[in-house]
Amino acid sequence: MANLTPRLGALAFFGSLAGCGYEPEIPVFASTVSADTRPALVEAEVADPDLAAARIGGALGLYFGTPSAPGFHLTPEWxxxxxxxxxxxxxxxxxxxxAVRExxxxRFGAQxxxxxxxAEGAPLAVPRPLRGGESWARWQGGFAALIAGEAALTDLHPDSPSLEEESEDDPAFTxxxxxxxxxxxxxxxLTESAELxxxxxxxxxxSLGAGDGPTGLYLDPRPRDLRDGIFKWVDVEANRRPRRDDLIQVLERGVRGSAMPSFRRYSxxxxxGLVDWVRYLAVRGETEQLAVYFAGQDGAVDPERIETAYKTVWGRWDAAADQVGAVPEDVPRPVDVTPAMIARGAEQFRGALANCASCHGDGGEGNGDAIWEIADDGTRSRRLDRWGHPSQPRNLTAGVFFGGDRPRDLYRRIKYGIGGTIMPAADDSLTDADIWSLVYFVLSLSESGGEPR
Ligand code: HEC
Ligand code: HEC
Structure with a gap:
């Protein structure tokens, strides 16, 4: 079995604020490998699961830092x-x-x-902001020294030497x-975001994003397991990694119909920063899962393969911009919707091609037969989603759409499917006109109190 020491040991780490004096009160996560890893190694019949788990934990430390100092291993290309x-x-x-500047x-209006x-001559009395401990430490270390004449402007921004020139050239620069x-x-x-x-x-x-927080265990639907980078209410095709803006949208909007609140009150x-932390947990979790998968092949936790896992996972995230599920420009407006279009949607909904009714039921109440799995002994159980939770097709007569209720949101869900769930992408042979008719049929189910027009 290969050992991890020499190559991984030499990897550089980005210690962005080492020595700035900011220490998070509590390490942001407690354990190094997730609770699923050892059982997965046992199931893969890895010879020494404890050793393999310890090696994976060690590698994760090298690639993702420690609980109190999270970071990313920088590849030579980076x-x-x-x-x-x-x-x-x-x-x-x-x-x-x-948007950040605004x-x-x-947020820093008082400062x-x-x-x-x-600047108008009053004594400088900048209050400490509510959060953002690292910035405060940098402010005090930098500006306090500058004002006391103990430091130069460039000490604050070692990476922008032009500042000094700027201040010399421009007499108004203060x-x-x-x-x-x-x-x-x-x-x-990253540490501040982890704290938030x-x-x-x-x-x-x-703590590691497994959707298993103390409150999370009692919720339905369960909070997202963030460790595999698969999301439901994003604008990329199902099961692709999201763009930053997709996750910003989720955080601003929350997920209506679930316990996931809106975080619009944050700057x-x-x-x-929260998006950075969600991505950190996801990339770390995906890398861990791939490492377990590789270990399952021959029991080895090989540094080369961990590096491959890390790069593979980043490759998925870096491809996000190319995987947006397009929505046609000419969204039919509600005034253009005709009874014929709704009728066509109803027909598709129950027809063999779109076959929505198989899961959602003829009336759209979420009670179709296709969600059941019948075991050999005849027992019925619900089909599970990617995270092992029982599937519940939406009751479309209730008019609550988790991913947004604009026609374009529903177009996306129907055309591209819903990541991590059993809801599939629409059959390729459905035209845009078919999909728009499905969208407006679905909307009509709740607008008319469940009686399709
Ligand atoms: C009260 C519980 C709760 C809290 C607090 C909470 N979430 Fe969630 N979150 C959920 C639930 C439940 C879902 C799953 C919704 C679903 O499956 O449709 C979810 C889903 C998500 C998703 C996935 C959305 C998608 O498109 O799949 C992200 C990302 C997320 N939460 C991030 C966060 C972040 C970041 C915070 C803190 C700033 C947070 N959540 C706080 C309950 C919570
Ligand atoms: C194999 C089962 C299955 C089929 C087939 C299926 N769905 Fe779904 N659908 C689901 C499940 C499960 C959910 C709930 C996903 C979740 O929130 O976790 C869902 C959710 C939805 C939603 C809610 C989206 C939101 O934002 O809340 C809509 C709308 C929807 N389906 C429409 C359709 C239409 C239209 C079709 C046919 C083209 C269809 N579904 C086919 C299983 C299915």
């Missing part, structure tokens, strides 16, 4: 490209950067106000502008 997924600022779209302007007053920029461009570190997750999400989603920077 080092060359200066990419570090732990510092996601660089991957935000222009629109997201604007949100920070609101920005104090800076403005100081530390105040730089201080404003500091708060406006706030972006949480611990406070706001862990009770449902669990865009904090939401982007």
């Amino acid at each position: 080092i060359e490209e200066e990419r570090d997924p732990a510092d996601a600022w660089w991957e935000l779209s222009d629109a997201a950067v604007d 949100g920070n302007g609101v 920005l106000g104090a800076i403005e007053r100081a 530390w105040g502008e730089e201080a404003v920029r500091f708060w406006e461009s706030y972006y949480p570190t 997750y611990r406070v706001r999400c862990l009770t449902c989603h669990g 865009r920077a904090e939401l982007e």
Whole structure:
């Protein structure tokens, strides 16, 4: 069996804020391997499951950091490209950067106000913000020293040497502008986001994201198991990794009909940080699952294969932008919907091609036969979803759509299916017109109190 020491031991880690003095109160996750790993190794008949689990745990530490210092192993290509997924600022779209700045302007209003007053001669008294401990430490270490004349502007931003020139060239340039920029461009570190997750999400989603938090165990539907990167209410094709904006949308909107709340009250920077943490848990979980799968082949936990697993998983996430499920531009407007179109939808719904009724029932109440699995001894049980939970097709007469109730949301669900669930993507031979008729038929089920028009 190969051993992990020499190659993995040499891997570099990104310690973004080492020594800045910020320590999270509680490590963000307690164990290194997830609870499923050892049983999976036993089931795969790996010779020494304890040793294999320990090796996988060790490798995860090398690739994803430790509970109190999470991070990502940087591949040689990333080092060359200066990419570090732990510092996601660089991957935000222009629109997201604007939203972050705007949100920070609101969130740090007190800090920005104090800076403005100081620029007019008042003593500088910037209050500590509610969250964002690392930024506060950096502010105190940097700006306090700067103002006391103990540090130069460039000490604050070692990576932007142009600042000094800027300040020399532009007589109007003051530390105040730089201080404003500091708060406006706030972006949480992975550790800060992990802390917010611990406070706001862990009770449902669990420390490693398995959907097994203390509250989560009692919910139906269960909180998402975040460890495999498969989501339901995103705009990519079913079972593909989501884009950042897909997860932002989920966090802003929440999941209507489930216990998943909306987190709109947090700033865009904090939401982007939560997306970073969700992705961290997913990439870590997927890598762990692949490592277990590889170990099952011959019992070896081989560094080469862990590296392959890590790159494979990142490849899936990096492909997200190309896997968006397109929706046609010309969405039929409700005023254009004719009784003939609804009738056509009803026919499709119960017809052999779309066959929605097999699961949702003829009347759309969610009581079709196709959700049952019949064992050899004749016992019936519900078909399970990807996460092992019994399937419940939506009662379409209730008018509650978890993924949004705009016609385009329903088009996506019907055309591309719902990730992780038994709801399939529509048959290729259904045309867009067929799908729109299904969309409006589904909507008609609740608008008319269950009596199809
Ligand atoms: C009160 C319990 C609860 C809390 C708190 C909670 N969630 Fe959820 N979350 C859920 C449930 C339940 C679902 C599953 C909904 C479904 O299956 O349709 C879910 C689903 C999700 C999904 C997947 C959505 C999809 O498209 O599949 C993400 C991502 C997520 N939650 C992230 C978070 C984050 C991040 C936090 C904290 C900021 C959080 N959740 C807090 C209960 C919760
Ligand atoms: C094999 C079973 C199956 C078939 C076939 C099926 N569905 Fe579903 N459908 C489900 C399940 C299960 C869910 C619930 C998914 C969840 O929330 O976990 C669902 C959910 C839905 C939703 C709710 C989406 C939301 O945002 O809440 C709609 C709408 C829907 N199905 C429409 C259809 C239509 C239209 C068809 C036919 C083209 C169809 N389904 C075929 C099983 C099925």
